[in-house]
Amino acid sequence: DTGVSQNPRHKITKRGQNVTFRCDPISEHNRLYWYRQTLGQGPEFLTYFQNEAQLEKSRLLSDRFSAERPKGSFSTLEIQRTEQGDSAMYLCASSSGLAGGVTDTQYFGPGTRLTVL
Amino acid sequence: QKEVEQNSGPLSVPEGAIASLNCTYSDRGSQSFFWYRQYSGKSPELIMFIYSNGDKEDGRFTAQLNKASQYVSLLIRDSQPSDSATYLCAVNDYKLSFGAGTTVTVRA
Numbered sequence: 001d002t003g004v005s006q007n008p009r010h011k012i013t014k015r016g017q018n019v020t021f022r023c024d025p026i027s028e029h030n031r032l033y034w035y036r037q038t039l040g041q042g043p044e045f046l047t048y049f050q051n052e053a054q055l056e057k058s059r060l061l062s063d064r065f066s067a068e069r070p071k072g073s074f075s076t077l078e079i080q081r082t083e084q085g086d087s088a089m090y091l092c093a094s095s096s097g098l099a100g101g102v103t104d105t106q107y108f109g110p111g112t113r114l115t116v117l
Numbered sequence: 118q119k120e121v122e123q124n125s126g127p128l129s130v131p132e133g134a135i136a137s138l139n140c141t142y143s144d145r146g147s148q149s150f151f152w153y154r155q156y157s158g159k160s161p162e163l164i165m166f167i168y169s170n171g172d173k174e175d176g177r178f179t180a181q182l183n184k185a186s187q188y189v190s191l192l193i194r195d196s197q198p199s200d201s202a203t204y205l206c207a208v209n210d211y212k213l214s215f216g217a218g219t220t221v222t223v224r225a
Contacts, residue, residue, distance in 0.1 A: 033212065042121075042205050042215025043161065056212065091160055093213075101211060102149035102168040108160040 002027070004109035006092050012115045013082055020078045021112045025094030032075050033106060034067055035091040036060070043091055049075060050097060082116045089113050120144075123206050123216035131224050136193040138219050140206030143187070149209040150189045152180060154202045155218065161205055164191070196223045 005024045013019050025032045030051055035043035046065070047057045051072040061067075064082075069075040079086055090113075093106040120143035130136045140150070149168035153161035167173045167180040167189065179192040193200055203220045207213040 031211075035213075040217065042207070042217050043213070045212040045214070048212055089160075102209065103166065104209070104211070105151070105163060105166065106213060107163065108153075111160045 004092055004094050004107055006090075006109040006112050008112060009110060010113050010115075012117065014117050015082060015084060017082055018078065018080045019082060019114065020076055021090055021092075021114075022074060022076050023092030023094075023109060024074045025092070026107060028096070029094035030072075030097035031095045031104070031106075032069055033093040033095075034075070034077050035093065037089045037091055037111075038087075046077075079114075082114075084116045087114055087116045121206055121208055121214050121216040123204075123219050125219070127220040127222055129222045129224060130196050132196060132198060134196050136196050136200065136221050136223070138191040138193075138204050138206070138221070140189040140191075140216055141187055142189070142208050144208065144210075145184075145187060147187075147208045147210065150180070150182060151207045151209055151213065152178075152189075152191045153205040153207065153215075154200075155205055156202045164204075166209070193221070196221075198223045198225050 033048040034046040037043040049069040064080045067077045089111045091111045092109045095106045124139040151166040152164040155161045165175045167182045177194045181190045203218040205218045206216045
């Protein structure tokens with residue numbers, strides 16, 4: 001069990017550029033989640049996948065954001081036309097989805113810190 | 118998202134003391150609650166979860182749940198300097214709704 005991995009760990013970009021982040025969940029975890037965390041706040045839910053199906057998107061996820069999980073394994077989160085307000089830590093988590101709702105435990109990756117200049 | 122409130126910090130405790138962290142939630146139908154620890158610049162790591170009323174102990178950590186009062190707490194016994202971190206309370210409804218966190222500093 002190698003844990004959740006995310007790449008890159010840090011990304012600095014200029015306003016208006018597109019960026020893409022990758023998340024590799026724990027092997028055989030069916031569910032994959034994306035969260036965003038800004039300084040002094042707890043993580044905020046963005047979207048989640050059950051296998052390859054994207055089941056929910058937060059209203060925080062504007063149309064500049066898109067996420068995919070094409071084969072039900074790794075996922076990508078793309079932000080188009082980045083804005084300074086997009087600067088945050090982007091966290092990916094995964095869970096087995098097998099334990100039932102109350103005990104299904106999410107494990108977080110190390111995060112990708114995005115800075116938009 | 119469901120509202121989750123945590124007691125404002127920062128909380129400073131001497132080494133060896135008990136740190137008490139509190140969390141309230143707005144949705145009476147919420148069923149399970151998770152505590153995560155987050156060191157500065159790092160991602161959240163799971164401490165424990167609870168879904169039944171009462172206490173649940175795991176090493177130096179005890180989670181307490183009172184669904185009637187919509188209240189969850191975490192006690193850290195014998196606090197160590199390595200416990201200095203931000204503690205996040207989250208309601209689990211397949212997605213996690215987090216509070217803003219309470220920062221704990223353990224003074225040696």
